[in-house]
Amino acid sequence: MPKKAPGGSETVELLEYLFGPGERDEHTDPHLIVAWDPDLPCPARDPDRMTLTGLALLLDAPVEALRGPRPAEHVWHVSVRNHGDRTLSDAEWSEVAAAMVHAAATSRRPSPARTAATPASAGASPPCTPPPASSVI
Structure with a gap:
């Protein structure tokens, strides 16, 4: 059964958890593997170009642009x-993330406007995020 990430009311709080050490230091190499923009800098690998706050602002932008009620x-x-016998490459995790976003979008969820995914280290759960409205982390 997948574990739910700690609760938080802000996108940046989720990113801080995902890019942090985790609950038992299970997040050993958090980084972006795929996003809506292939040139999006990774906060973990290039913090001078992209911060977690900056990434959160980009992910939240479609919701902030809504003229009516926001979810x-x-x-x-x-x-x-x-659960395989080897660690997946970033390209393979990218395919997994794409499949998860597709599955979420085809199960009565709106198509995500912004998506990003990070891999997991061996044995840890890789975070993905397809949204019920706009962002996928």
Whole structure:
């Protein structure tokens, strides 16, 4: 059963958890593997170009641009675990993230405007996020 990330009311709080050490130091190499923009800098690998706050602002932008009521919870986070006998490459995790976003979008969820995914270290759950409204982390 996937574990739910600690609660938080802000996208940046979720990113701080995902890019931090985790609850038991299970997040050993957090970094972006795929996003809506292939040139999006990774806060973990290039913090001078992109901060977690900056990434959160980009992920939240479609919701902030809404003219009507905004959803209270606009980011959906899901953990996926590789139970195989090897560590997946970033390209393989990218395919997993794309499949998760597609599955979320085809199960009566709106198509995500912004998506980003990070891999997990061996044995840890990689975070993905397809949204019930606009952002996927």
